Amino acid sequence: MKKLGFLTKLGALFIVLSLTIYSIHYAIFSDAPFIFRYFIAQLGFLPINVLLVTIVFNSLMTNRAKNERLIKMNMVIGAFFSEVGTELLKTLTCHYFTPETFGQQLLLSDSWEQADFANAKNLLKNSHLSQIDPASLQDMNSFLIAKRDFLLRLLENPNLLEHESFTNLLWAVFHLSDELGQRNDLASLSNSDYAHLREDVKRVYLSLANQWLDYMQHLKANYPYLFSLGVRTNPFNPQAEVEVR
Numbered sequence: 001m002k003k004l005g006f007l008t009k010l011g012a013l014f015i016v017l018s019l020t021i022y023s024i025h026y027a028i029f030s031d032a033p034f035i036f037r038y039f040i041a042q043l044g045f046l047p048i049n050v051l052l053v054t055i056v057f058n059s060l061m062t063n064r065a066k067n068e069r070l071i072k073m074n075m076v077i078g079a080f081f082s083e084v085g086t087e088l089l090k091t092l093t094c095h096y097f098t099p100e101t102f103g104q105q106l107l108l109s110d111s112w113e114q115a116d117f118a119n120a121k122n123l124l125k126n127s128h129l130s131q132i133d134p135a136s137l138q139d140m141n142s143f144l145i146a147k148r149d150f151l152l153r154l155l156e157n158p159n160l161l162e163h164e165s166f167t168n169l170l171w172a173v174f175h176l177s178d179e180l181g182q183r184n185d186l187a188s189l190s191n192s193d194y195a196h197l198r199e200d201v202k203r204v205y206l207s208l209a210n211q212w213l214d215y216m217q218h219l220k221a222n223y224p225y226l227f228s229l230g231v232r233t234n235p236f237n238p239q240a241e242v243e244v245r
Helices: 002-029 032-093 114-125 134-146 148-155 158-162 164-182 191-222 224-232
Strands: none
Touching (some): 002 032, 032 134, 032 164, 134 148, 164 191
């Protein structure tokens, strides 16, 4: 209501100001026909003015603001992978690929194009989760507990709302952490409970891997030096070395 009252007062002020200027013009030149013709001409231009200012200009400003928020969001995603995502992805990958085929089709390089990233996502979609031993579940639980404060701080970032897939990934990770943390003994799970946890792990893995590929594609297009580091720390490559050889 306060905003509406302010806009009403502002509109009334502009109308009074316009009438005052027209009155001054008439007092000096006494040319009412000119004022009328000028008013009609300006009135005819008004729809075009609204189109240019309200629609076109506002759209450009909105897109610019959105791009700036996405840049900040990708900085948050980068921090997530540096602190949590890459290590978690490396841990989970060994349960999806055998040592012989350990991510061979996911070895990034500077020659990758959009089609390569799309093929990598299809590979992940068709991959299957192998058995997960209790020790791995316990390690995941300990790792996620250690990173919980960091993950909670990510949720406080207002730019997060601009990135639905990353938000869904964080919720999946939190859900897995809660599921693992609520079990008293991960070494003695029933078959049905184990199957339930496997689905939670699968949800996290697929979301995490796809998000990593999207992030790498963004880095390749905009930040080649960060993409180079991503290639050298590729969680799908067991021979990856951060040192430049």
